[in-house]
Amino acid sequence: MRSLWEEFNRLGTEMIVTKAGRRMFPTFQVKLSGLDPLADYVLLMDFMPLDDKRYRYAFHSSSWLVAGRADPAAPGRVHFHPDSPAKGAQWMRQIVSFDKLKLTNNLLDDNGHIILNSMHRYQPRFHVVFVDPRQDSERFAHENFKSFTFTETQFMAVTAYQNHRITQLKIASNPFAKGFRDCEPEDWAAGFHALNVYTTSMTPALGYEQQ
Amino acid sequence: MRSLWEEFNRLGTEMIVTKAGRRMFPTFQVKLSGLDPLADYVLLMDFMPLDDKRYRYAFHSSSWLVAGRADPAAPGRVHFHPDSPAKGAQWMRQIVSFDKLKLTNNLLDDNGHIILNSMHRYQPRFHVVFVDPRQDSERFAHENFKSFTFTETQFMAVTAYQNHRITQLKIASNPFAKGFRDCEPEDWAAGFHALNVYTTSMTPALGYEQQ
DNA sequence: TTCTTGTCACCTAGGTGTTAATAT
DNA sequence: ATATTAACACCTAGGTGACAAGAA
Numbered sequence: 001m002r003s004l005w006e007e008f009n010r011l012g013t014e015m016i017v018t019k020a021g022r023r024m025f026p027t028f029q030v031k032l033s034g035l036d037p038l039a040d041y042v043l044l045m046d047f048m049p050l051d052d053k054r055y056r057y058a059f060h061s062s063s064w065l066v067a068g069r070a071d072p073a074a075p076g077r078v079h080f081h082p083d084s085p086a087k088g089a090q091w092m093r094q095i096v097s098f099d100k101l102k103l104t105n106n107l108l109d110d111n112g113h114i115i116l117n118s119m120h121r122y123q124p125r126f127h128v129v130f131v132d133p134r135q136d137s138e139r140f141a142h143e144n145f146k147s148f149t150f151t152e153t154q155f156m157a158v159t160a161y162q163n164h165r166i167t168q169l170k171i172a173s174n175p176f177a178k179g180f181r182d183c184e185p186e187d188w189a190a191g192f193h194a195l196n197v198y199t200t201s202m203t204p205a206l207g208y209e210q211q
Numbered sequence: 212m213r214s215l216w217e218e219f220n221r222l223g224t225e226m227i228v229t230k231a232g233r234r235m236f237p238t239f240q241v242k243l244s245g246l247d248p249l250a251d252y253v254l255l256m257d258f259m260p261l262d263d264k265r266y267r268y269a270f271h272s273s274s275w276l277v278a279g280r281a282d283p284a285a286p287g288r289v290h291f292h293p294d295s296p297a298k299g300a301q302w303m304r305q306i307v308s309f310d311k312l313k314l315t316n317n318l319l320d321d322n323g324h325i326i327l328n329s330m331h332r333y334q335p336r337f338h339v340v341f342v343d344p345r346q347d348s349e350r351f352a353h354e355n356f357k358s359f360t361f362t363e364t365q366f367m368a369v370t371a372y373q374n375h376r377i378t379q380l381k382i383a384s385n386p387f388a389k390g391f392r393d394c395e396p397e398d399w400a401a402g403f404h405a406l407n408v409y410t411t412s413m414t415p416a417l418g419y420e421q422q
Numbered sequence: 423t424t425c426t427t428g429t430c431a432c433c434t435a436g437g438t439g440t441t442a443a444t445a446t
Numbered sequence: 447a448t449a450t451t452a453a454c455a456c457c458t459a460g461g462t463g464a465c466a467a468g469a470a
Contacts, residue, residue: 059424105426159425159426
């Protein structure tokens with residue numbers, strides 16, 4: 001999924017947040033190696049604010065502008081991969097997909113979804129926690145995990161898509177949005193690659209205003 | 212689900228087996244209590260032949276007849292509940308449903324489904340296995356599990372339904388078969404109860420010929 | 423003007439018995 | 447005559463962005 005994430009990131013990824021909770025697209029997924037096949041691990045994700053700002057989208061210039069200081073941060077939740085805990089061998093067997101993770105803007109959410117502020121930027125983080133079988137495992141807690149950040153997965157939380165190109169790329173690449181496609185769905189790989197080439201030449205327009 | 216199982220059992224439950232694997236309906240589900248909330252348990256099911264016979268269905272008399280000795284038994288597989296292993300607290304939190312379990316008649320199945328012989332009778336069994344944390348846990352394996360058999364869940368494996376009343380009860384009670392219902396789906400509980408009363412008076416016709 | 427919410431048609435994904443054709 | 451198989455229409459269940467209405 002890396003190339004798709006990069007494709008979105010070049011345009012400025014947006015993720016919908018809803019009251020009921022919305023999945024991310026692309027889905028965050030990882031391939032693991034180097035784990036102890038016989039040891040237990042817990043896999044989880046959380047989301048860090050990328051800055052202390054609130055944004056707004058200027059339609060006339062098709063760009064994001066700073067709209068002030070960040071709103072109060074919601075209680076920082078984490079999402080445990082539902083297969084946790086599991087053996088290293090199990091995690092390494094195939095790609096691990098966080099497709100059950102949902103984003104919400106409902107501060108009172110009681111479905112365990114990740115709570116984010118709309119119009120704020122976030123960086124997903126991935127954590128692998130070794131389940132230490134030792135008696136005094138707490139003493140080693142600080143060395144029993146590893147965290148990973150993939151900058152191409154950062155995004156703007158929104159309640160509705162702002163950048164039209166993001167909407168089009170979601171429609172083109174998310175199977176559940178197939179109903180909104182114009183052209184032929186057949187041999188979509190070619191279309192994806194074409195988009196790739198097209199957008200890399202558009203990068204100058206994509207920076208976030210930093211003050 | 213017990214009353215639904217009993218309803219089917221009074222008619223002579225049939226379960227479809229297919230090459231690709233078919234779920235059971237009703238689904239086998241249990242409510243657990245008395246587990247150690249902090250201990251790990253594995254939950255699983257297997258299927259015992261109820262006798263050494265092969266059956267055939269006589270449509271003219273609407274009854275099952277013995278058609279000879281049982282065919283060679285397939286390799287006895289087990290189905291681990293996909294949430295296994297998990298803490299007792301987790302298992303007791305809510306009803307445990309074996310809705311991922313599938314039955315197949317394909318002797319070469321490599322999807323991990325339960326392999327059964329069509330036209331043979333089976334008794335599902337449910338097992339709770341305590342995951343013993345002790346070093347020499349093998350020595351206690353014989354006392355670290357408990358098995359449960361619910362006779363109302365026994366059934367005949369079939370590739371197509373034989374008893375018309377079974378077909379009708381499946382259609383009436385399985386949400387996925389709603390497309391085949393004739394009457395009003397509204398307030399279905401009343402219909403279910405009516406069927407209940409109706410069929411209990413029919414029991415004389417339902418015995419399996421024992422030789 | 424900008425942002426949020428709820429409803430909707432349109433999808434994916436997969437669980438039903440039916441049916442017709444075939445096998446035994 | 448009885449048993450099996452594959453294709454099928456019709457469901458459940460739930461993930462999409464569009465859209466209109468409402469809120470800030």
